[in-house]
Amino acid sequence: MTECVECGAEVSLHEDLEVGEIVDCDTCGQELEVVDTEPPVLDRAPELDEDWGE
Amino acid sequence: MTECVECGAEVSLHEDLEVGEIVDCDTCGQELEVVDTEPPVLDRAPELDEDWGE
Amino acid sequence: MKVGVVGASGFTGGELCRLVSAHPEFDLVTATSREYANKTVGSVHPNLRGLDLRFSHPDDLDDLDVLFVAAPHGVTMEHVEEYRDIADLVVDLSADFRLDSEEQYDEWYDGHSAPDHIPDGVYALPELHREELAGANLIASGGCNATATILGLKPLADAGILDGADVTVDVKVGSSEGGAGGGAASSHPERSGVVRPYAPTGHRHEAEIEQELGVQVGFTAHAVDMTRGAAATCHVYPEEVPGTGDLWQAFRECYEDEPFVRLVAGSGGVYRYPEPKAVAGTNYADVGFELDERNGRVVVFSAIDNMMKGSAGQAVHAANVALGIDEQAGLEFDGLHPVGAP
Amino acid sequence: MKVGVVGASGFTGGELCRLVSAHPEFDLVTATSREYANKTVGSVHPNLRGLDLRFSHPDDLDDLDVLFVAAPHGVTMEHVEEYRDIADLVVDLSADFRLDSEEQYDEWYDGHSAPDHIPDGVYALPELHREELAGANLIASGGCNATATILGLKPLADAGILDGADVTVDVKVGSSEGGAGGGAASSHPERSGVVRPYAPTGHRHEAEIEQELGVQVGFTAHAVDMTRGAAATCHVYPEEVPGTGDLWQAFRECYEDEPFVRLVAGSGGVYRYPEPKAVAGTNYADVGFELDERNGRVVVFSAIDNMMKGSAGQAVHAANVALGIDEQAGLEFDGLHPVGAP
């Protein structure tokens, strides 16, 4: 069990976690990148903004 | 000036026409493939259907 | 020319005000409304905020060159003497003078109170009646669903393809067709997102269609979620199935010199067939077709803006013809892209 | 029962997840997506935020009681051995097992890669195949336009009214029919407010309709501005025109015991005929009709939610029948009023 860096909730993780994988926090929905696996460490995943004309 | 194979209208063509180019008929909108250039010969271009779930 | 509009607070009346006020030969001098008399036209029609005109009461009409009447069925027949007295040219948008004989009114409507004027009425579509319109002084603008249907089927009628054919017309229309009033069924929560059969059978536009094309059609209209627009899908099973070339020839012969009818069929891209949003705000009728060889069927698509080619635009077009003005005067707007549900 | 959904990130797949997870006898244990593997199902389908499940890859399917496959045409035929190995009951939403013979696939699709399984496929509509469905282990959920059409015309077919009749089907559908992908034509600016002929002729659902009803129909589909919903207007010209009483009898005989077909015709109020927004979110098919004596025509209206009766709901209904569960289990939602363009 690892804490979400965005909202602080615990994020449930599946087993064969790999570095670089993206999971989402089920509380706040933040996309999290797995930066380490033993123990699992999560960081905010780079965001892809919607492209809106301006 | 070449006739559109779909509607029979004359299709205005630009100069440096190349075989394989796609132009559209300005009467009926049919996409036409240039199959020969001297003289220009046009045929129906292969259609790309919209993908509709069914 | 001094031009007036009766029923100017309504939807087609507002559209007429818009067209007349921007028309190079017309001066909008009178716009009537009983409910909004003395208010500015722009207070009802926000697009006409720049217009320096107030509604007047229909009882106070003065001499005019042209009078457009955009009131419900029955109003013009009641006032036709008065209107023709006031104006050299009366263009009526209701059904009051669309049919050729009193008998037809008895069959489809509730009788006619001014039958003597029926013979003077010319059906407004220039694509069918350009010659009779020249010099006419009573013009009956067609029904919007009828207009879409007639323009879609006319090339087939002319080419004899409708002779003995089974014809079904399935129409989809926007909410402005109901006019500015509107009860529960046209409230936003009930009317949004519908595909609602509103005239499954017995629609009175069948009368016009039959009169203009000489063919009886099974007609059904559905309300769909748009404000402007009418689209007719005509399913035709001819006795003898024509080829695609025959069809193109029929459509081109019919319309190649028409300024307001465009052939749209078989093109690539998103807009392959006629559809109402591509003509919204314009006086165009887009027509096209597809051949269904498997079923021996010709499918004709026709799309108009019911506020324009289906009413106010058709009326101005016919008036232009009647008055010998450039046909396209005041009707040059080409529409918008992208546009959502206009 | 352990239930899985392949294609769960798509529109019908998401609907299946919704239905399965709320179903009293089903446990949603697997939902596949290649693109969103490891993400929560709720990240794609916001209505399923409460679901404690992440997408898995379709290669990692485990043993299941029921597998629903909501992938594009061709996927199930490619994997059918594997799927039937994994699950006792496979319910496929694509067209892969809808038609009765390899020949039909050759005619309407691009051939079939698992023809040996074709005979096992049962067409999912319980209204037509309740008995074959009991105990089936390969079910082919019908096309949405075909479903609307078949349910509308079935009473007339059974009553012999279609024999020798000319039949035209004019369909209006919402944007979810195109699935979750979507190119330029389904972008909001281009797709809003349309009445767009998207399949004027040659629609592949004709094959199913013909197979199920034994009648050839002229079929045309239009995209209209709604997300969920398909409405079929069937214009039937019978050899002998029936009376209204005959029609009511035909419809009532056909559907009076059907839990998911409602007769809606001639009622008062705003909602007089079937219309898609009145069935949105539900598994109902509303069907109704009107007689056009003048033109010797019967007009049949049929409305469904393409996500439900037209796909996921039909699939669950058929699975219920196949598994001997209460037919209505998991399909009790009655829809909303008012509702805009759902």
Added chain:
Amino acid sequence: MKVGVVGASGFTGGELCRLVSAHPEFDLVTATSREYANKTVGSVHPNLRGLDLRFSHPDDLDDLDVLFVAAPHGVTMEHVEEYRDIADLVVDLSADFRLDSEEQYDEWYDGHSAPDHIPDGVYALPELHREELAGANLIASGGCNATATILGLKPLADAGILDGADVTVDVKVGSSEGGAGGGAASSHPERSGVVRPYAPTGHRHEAEIEQELGVQVGFTAHAVDMTRGAAATCHVYPEEVPGTGDLWQAFRECYEDEPFVRLVAGSGGVYRYPEPKAVAGTNYADVGFELDERNGRVVVFSAIDNMMKGSAGQAVHAANVALGIDEQAGLEFDGLHPVGAP
């Protein structure tokens, strides 16, 4: 339990009929309408066609366990004695018993005709008044815009972040908020596609917001093109700008045990923040926020279905609490995806 609904032909009344009739502990025995008395409930609400119930006149109310009143403001205060006589629990959806004192009614409404009952009224939101609701017998369901606002700002209020803060609330609502009546402004042609300021200032919901949160807000509401839904964007400039972690803590503390409030913020995909269509048909309030460090601003988003959490759902939820029933009974529907403009 025997349950009745007054105003059942209206929008929130119809929603109550839907919820009550599917509720495991409730029996819908009476649904009143003056206009449609003796017609089936399904003739007005097409989703309730399966309901075997006809409208009765409100004068003919019999003994009930629970009475929901979904009539315009003023009706309940006029009949409150009678209603409380008839039913053990009266749940009123109007503003008649929302405010704590007669003075407030004098300030914001046109006075109160049954001030003695004011102290008995409990504001319905269980998130704020769960304890007072237990055993209440007069419940005042909140305003929909107020509900969206209060639920969005409550965590900040509790955390002291609103103390001394400037707060602006910019609301966007659907057309069902206007009820089933509707004049010209809510006709489909005029109401479609709008972003229309309908209550720029002085909205009466400010009174409830102030009462429940203890903070004065600048409030502006806009009509937008949807039928169901209310979205509040709250722009808060706190005296001291909190960090994102503080905000998450405030929101989680407030709502982590609430069955009907979900935190939605910062997620990926299409649905990153609360939006009304993701909660349409459900009793959820989705709330989320974003920190604007540059401007020292906290932006809070809150989205509800005005027919549900904003009225009928809130009313049933509160009744469940008052009656000691499972809070979520009858409110389990999770909504649809995809869904257009519900």
Added chain:
Amino acid sequence: MKVGVVGASGFTGGELCRLVSAHPEFDLVTATSREYANKTVGSVHPNLRGLDLRFSHPDDLDDLDVLFVAAPHGVTMEHVEEYRDIADLVVDLSADFRLDSEEQYDEWYDGHSAPDHIPDGVYALPELHREELAGANLIASGGCNATATILGLKPLADAGILDGADVTVDVKVGSSEGGAGGGAASSHPERSGVVRPYAPTGHRHEAEIEQELGVQVGFTAHAVDMTRGAAATCHVYPEEVPGTGDLWQAFRECYEDEPFVRLVAGSGGVYRYPEPKAVAGTNYADVGFELDERNGRVVVFSAIDNMMKGSAGQAVHAANVALGIDEQAGLEFDGLHPVGAP
């Protein structure tokens, strides 16, 4: 004058083609598209079917009097030497030359590749820069949200009411703002019916607003269900609350001679305040306000068509000014009524 449009297959590029081709002084000679090179302009923009012009490749630009560039950010800065070589006047619709200094680009965008040209760029709004525009040869058309905001707040800025005021801008925009591309979030099923916060904080238009008004604003934008249109609601808390008379005076002073800004506030009828559908297709900005005495707040409403006043219309207007042509040339269209969700 010979005029070209780069990016003519896009939304603002198509609008420019429409405006230029109907402009009395302009000749549209070149419209570029890489994707649709050699196809007719009408195949992409159905409203321009009558235009006898095919797309050419942007590499093949010839000498022009005016070049409009409607490509994504970054394209113009990359090609600015070439464009200015080819054309006497370059009007760019992107953000590339809107800001006054390289530093600002570094802060808000990803740096600038042609900083030497920055000083030449004139911000296009004639309401603010009419004098600098006269004779300009590099014009930067403003952002649509920025335009709506700037025009709404300018009178308050000029009157000193913004000095020390807290200002929040809550914007609602249509789907055409995203351009012709569009991924999942802008597909019709996902984008319909939304009230979706898409830029809760940190919108880059804040830079322009700050530059043009000298005031920092808390800015949040929401996608709503329309195609054309942007509406800004500005909530202003001035240090000293002005009276309604002061406000009217500020607005009238600012705009009474402006051909494209209309004051709309407090009128009766359905359209009381600015709203985007009343300006759809036109170059008007409608602005209005309401005073909230209770909360010491001025609420300003501003509505534009993002395709017109928010981009292509503003660009043509600025070009007219720069070239000394009648300001309103080519921009006379007054919009439609009724109109749905254009």
